[in-house]
Amino acid sequence: MRPSFHEIQIAAYDRWERRGYSHGGDANDWLDAETELTFLGHYRSIAEHPLDAGRVVLGDGPNRRCRFCERTPRQVDFGEPRPIVPGRRSPVTAEVCGECRGDWLDALDQEFRRFWDRLANDPHTPLSTPAFKAIVAGALAVMPAGMLPDFVDAIEWVSNPDHDLDDRLIAGAECRVYRAGFLHQDPGVSLYRRVDDDDPVPFLMDFVRGDGIMIQVPLPMCLRDEDLDGRSIVHLARAPFGGTGYEYASSRAERLPLAVSVRRAPARRIPSAIAS
Ligand SMILES: [Zn+2]
Structure with a gap:
């Protein structure tokens, strides 16, 4: 699971080579190589969808159902296929x-677009519950169909337009944001699942990249993560890199916690001696 000294050494050397063997930064090369290898030791890619690369239609087979309400085209009108990233x-x-x-989904899409456009320019953009739901809905739309039963609670939660309902279930949720010039190239969506089901890391990780940023979201409310109860779940970060020579960059994660709803923030108790 954990990378060996030798594996880190090779990956760190690769980064140094990409930087054009320039001095300084060896410690970062080592740290970044270890971070990325640790992630890749615990996860494997199960879906990769490039964005803006020509029209691809997913899930248009004869037995299709809506991924959120499970109805078929005989029961409800489907309209035009919808982009996986708004x-x-x-x-x-x-x-x-x-x-x-x-x-509910069109409203989440609008929220996502506002969030994404702002985040690309402003690191202090808050992550609202509707924006978080929109990211989760996007992952639910592209994950292998066989995994959907593990996410019944997440499906119910994203499709509920009352964003304050069940917010205790996502207390402590956050996404990670990476920022670098090379993240303008090859925009895409990727899903990674954990390799070992006894490993205390979230079952599924969703990545959306483009416009100089990448967001990483552990999918919440996965039934497979409930088997890990009692053990604290570790959210592993990555250290993606791109470019060569002076243009080489490795991007570190910044945490973006879910902004707590103002309406539902716990009321402060005023000691009676002060209140009276
Ligand atoms: Zn539906």
């Missing part, structure tokens, strides 16, 4: 019905 042309999914879109 505001991007490709790929699109045919597995979301028109009613789910009209009832």
Whole structure:
């Protein structure tokens, strides 16, 4: 699971080579190589979808159902396939019905676009519950269909337009944000699942990258993570890199915690002696 000294040495050397063997930064090369190898030792990629790379339609087979309400095209109108990342042309999914879109998903899409555009320019952008739901809904739309039963609670939660309901279930949720010039290239969505089911790391990690940023979100409310109860779950970060020579950059994670709803923030107790 953990990378060996030798593996880190090779990966750190690779980064140094990419930097054009320039001096200084060896400690960072080592740290970044160890971070990335540790992540890749615990996870494997199960889905990779490039964005803006020509139209691809996902889930348009004969037995399609809406991924959120499970209805079929005989029961509900599906309309046009929907982009898996709001505001991007490709790929699109045919597995979301028109009613789910009209009832709650279109509103989340708008929230996501606002969040993403702001985050690309402002590191202090808050992560709201609707934006977080939109990211989770995007992952639910592209994960292998066989995994959906592990996310029944997440499906119910994202499709509920009352964003304050069940917010205790996502207390402490956060995403990680990476920022670097090379993240303008090859925009895409990736999903990684943990290799070992006894490993105390979240079952599924979602990544969305483009516009100079990448966000990493551990998918909440996964039934497979409940087996780990009693053990604290570790959220592993990554250290993606790109460019060569002076343009080489390795990007570190910044934490972006979910902003707590103001309406539901616990009321402060005023000691009676002061209150009276
Ligand atoms: Zn639906």
